Amino acid sequence: MTTHSPIFIAEVSSNHHRDLQRCIEFIKTAADIGCDAVKFQLFQIEQLFAPEILAKSETHRKRKDWELPVSFLPELKQSCDEYGIQFSCTPFYLDAVAELAPYVDFYKIASYELLWTDLLVACAKTGLPVVLSTGMATLEEIDQAILTLKENGAKDITLLHCVSAYPTPENECNLAVLESFRNRYKVNVGWSDHTVSSAVLNRAVHKWQADVIEFHLDLDEKGDEYASGHCWLPQQIAPVIQGIKLANVIDGNPEKQFVASEASDREWRADPLDGLRPLKHIRPHF
Numbered sequence: 001m002t003t004h005s006p007i008f009i010a011e012v013s014s015n016h017h018r019d020l021q022r023c024i025e026f027i028k029t030a031a032d033i034g035c036d037a038v039k040f041q042l043f044q045i046e047q048l049f050a051p052e053i054l055a056k057s058e059t060h061r062k063r064k065d066w067e068l069p070v071s072f073l074p075e076l077k078q079s080c081d082e083y084g085i086q087f088s089c090t091p092f093y094l095d096a097v098a099e100l101a102p103y104v105d106f107y108k109i110a111s112y113e114l115l116w117t118d119l120l121v122a123c124a125k126t127g128l129p130v131v132l133s134t135g136m137a138t139l140e141e142i143d144q145a146i147l148t149l150k151e152n153g154a155k156d157i158t159l160l161h162c163v164s165a166y167p168t169p170e171n172e173c174n175l176a177v178l179e180s181f182r183n184r185y186k187v188n189v190g191w192s193d194h195t196v197s198s199a200v201l202n203r204a205v206h207k208w209q210a211d212v213i214e215f216h217l218d219l220d221e222k223g224d225e226y227a228s229g230h231c232w233l234p235q236q237i238a239p240v241i242q243g244i245k246l247a248n249v250i251d252g253n254p255e256k257q258f259v260a261s262e263a264s265d266r267e268w269r270a271d272p273l274d275g276l277r278p279l280k281h282i283r284p285h286f
Contacts, residue, residue: 005248006205008035008241009108009131009214014066015223015231016040020125022070025078031083033238040068040076042100043092066224067277071100077103078201084261097122102121104128106156108214111135111164111192112237114145123151124152129159131212132157133192134166134175139184146185158212159185162192171195178208190214194230197238205244213244 010030016023023040030038045054045063054061073089080087086105091097092113100107106129107115113119114137121243131148134142142159149157161177174193181189190212191204204210218231225231268278278286 005245006210007037007212009037009039009212010035010217011039011192011214013041013216013223013225013231014063015218015225017224018065018067018069019220020072020075022219023068023076025187026217027076027079027083027085027087027171029215029219029234031085031143033234034241036086037088038080039088039090041092041110042068042070042073042096044091047093050246067274073100073103079146091119091123094118094122097126097196099130101126106131109133111137111162114141117144117148120145120148121152124149124154127153127155129156129158130154131160131190131214133160133162134181135162135192135212142185146187157185158188158190160190160192160212160214163194164226166225167196168194170195170200173200174206175200175204177212182209188212193232196230196232196236198243201240204243 010026010033012023012026016026027038031099032232043068045060047061049060051119067097068089077087087103088106088108089100090110091100091102093108097107097119107123107126108131109120109123111133112135114134132145132149137145146159159181161175161181163172163174165172173191175191178189178191181187189215191202191208193200193213193215201213201215205211215237216225216231217237218226218233221233223231240280267282270277271280273280
């Protein structure tokens with residue numbers, strides 16, 4: 001019997017306030033609650049939204065305040081190394097792939113960029129692992145994305161089932177897709193969470209054997225995206241992670257044998273000769 005322990009990725013998203021110390025606090029917190037990786041996003045709104053959208057929408061222009069400064073990258077990587085956690089980031093423009101390459105342990109490609117072949121190619125050609133989210137996508141679109149990654153050198157691919165609704169209703173999670181992905185693409189699979197539901201995370205791991213769980217994290221309800229309702233707080237997610245990891249310890253070894261904690265009681269079983277406790281050989285010495 002083998003145990004199953006997923007990789008947990010804490011997604012900082014745009015909750016960092018462009019504050020380096022807050023970014024580092026996210027890294028420390030992610031490590032403290034049991035995560036294996038922390039992920040940021042690298043975008044510039046002029047290379048994220050079409051100019052006619054920015055011209056008309058103040059809401060989209062305000063996302064300028066959500067940009068992660070490229071100058072933060074060396075210190076973010078250093079902090080991840082210090083806390084023993086992997087550093088990842090999502091590139092949202094082509095030059096970001098090269099800017100991230102010296103620092104990230106793996107790339108994460110967002111659902112909204114799944115159709116962008118040039119970005120897939122650029123990430124694949126670095127040779128680094130790639131995690132790809134699939135919100136809103138059809139199987140045909142995912143087929144093409146996986147083919148593009150593999151044809152351009154990606155060897156280590158993880159495909160995340162994702163529902164791009166913020167938050168996601170539990171009855172729309174369709175976690176059974178994880179098995180379909182695993183059988184169809186022969187890659188690691190996982191769940192990118194927007195539900196803030198411990199039931200969903202536990203089901204993804206224990207029923208569908210998710211290799212990766214990604215979730216959005218905020219520190220204090222003050223992150224720019226927290227109000228949308230799809231971000232976990234540390235005190236919410238920590239017991240979920242601990243419980244999932246504890247399950248592997250609980251499952252243990254399939255071979256039945258007495259364990260250390262019950263060894264002392266073995267002598268107090270009923271003796272087979274008279275049915276009385278403890279075993280006869282220890283009675284004279286009691």
